[in-house]
Amino acid sequence: MSRSGLIHFVFVCATVMLFTSCNRPAKNNNQQKKTQQYTPNVPEGWQALFDANTLENWKITSFGTEGPVKVSGGSIIINYGDGCSGITWTDTFPKVNYEIQLEARKMVGNDFFCGMTFPVNDDFCSLIVGGWGGPVVGLSSVDGQDASDNETQVLKYFEKEVWYNIHLRVTETSIQAWIDDEKLVDLNYTDHELSIRPEVALSKPFGICTWMTTAELRNIAMRKLESVQ
Numbered sequence: 690m691s692r693s694g695l696i697h698f699v700f701v702c703a704t705v706m707l708f709t710s711c712n713r714p715a716k717n718n719n720q721q722k723k724t725q726q727y728t729p730n731v732p733e734g735w736q737a738l739f740d741a742n743t744l745e746n747w748k749i750t751s752f753g754t755e756g757p758v759k760v761s762g763g764s765i766i767i768n769y770g771d772g773c774s775g776i777t778w779t780d781t782f783p784k785v786n787y788e789i790q791l792e793a794r795k796m797v798g799n800d801f802f803c804g805m806t807f808p809v810n811d812d813f814c815s816l817i818v819g820g821w822g823g824p825v826v827g828l829s830s831v832d833g834q835d836a837s838d839n840e841t842q843v844l845k846y847f848e849k850e851v852w853y854n855i856h857l858r859v860t861e862t863s864i865q866a867w868i869d870d871e872k873l874v875d876l877n878y879t880d881h882e883l884s885i886r887p888e889v890a891l892s893k894p895f896g897i898c899t900w901m902t903t904a905e906l907r908n909i910a911m912r913k914l915e916s917v918q
Contacts, residue, residue, distance in 0.1 A: 775898025798902030
């Protein structure tokens with residue numbers, strides 16, 4: 690091969706290599722690294738209801754007013770809508786003698802950031818945390834009265850972007866609820882009528898929603914109890 694031919698050959702090879710390099714898709718760092726997996730932090734003996742990575746066994750509740758719901762950073766993010774937004778459990782759930790524990794925090798908005806609807810034998814009730822403008826904790830409904838008006842009402846200040854541990858216990862005679870180990874609800878319901886507001890009917894049998902408020906949930910867990918009075 691002549692000197693000029695060799696130079697031409699080298700030039701062509703270099704041009705092809707440069708073109709190939711420039712047009713090769715850049716490696717995606719997300720593809721190189723495995724997707725980060727989170728592990729729920731639940732007490733021993735409890736069943737995790739949220740795997741910290743997906744909405745497995747949950748569905749986004751079709752309230753018609755809901756904002757978007759997604760999983761990120763080990764939490765469920767319920768974005769505010771024009772009314773209720775939330776998730777509903779789709780697997781089996783006990784009717785009585787059980788406990789629920791979760792962590793929740795309010796990010797945006799000024800109403801309840803955890804409206805937990807749950808079964809009580811053949812009836813249903815809701816634990817409201819941060820309702821009626823932000824401070825009301827209680828059960829809706831008892832004898833037809835909302836949490837703001839019945840005997841379970843408690844006022845508590847909730848800061849935004851602060852995680853609160855919410856613990857609910859339902860036995861054959863009582864409903865109890867704690868927030869950060871402070872017992873705020875203790876109702877013997879045997880002589881009361883329990884019900885839920887129509888807005889949260891789609892949360893049955895067990896669901897968690899917000900009202901025009903963005904919230905995050907994590908470490909949702911349940912355990913069954915022996916027969917407890």
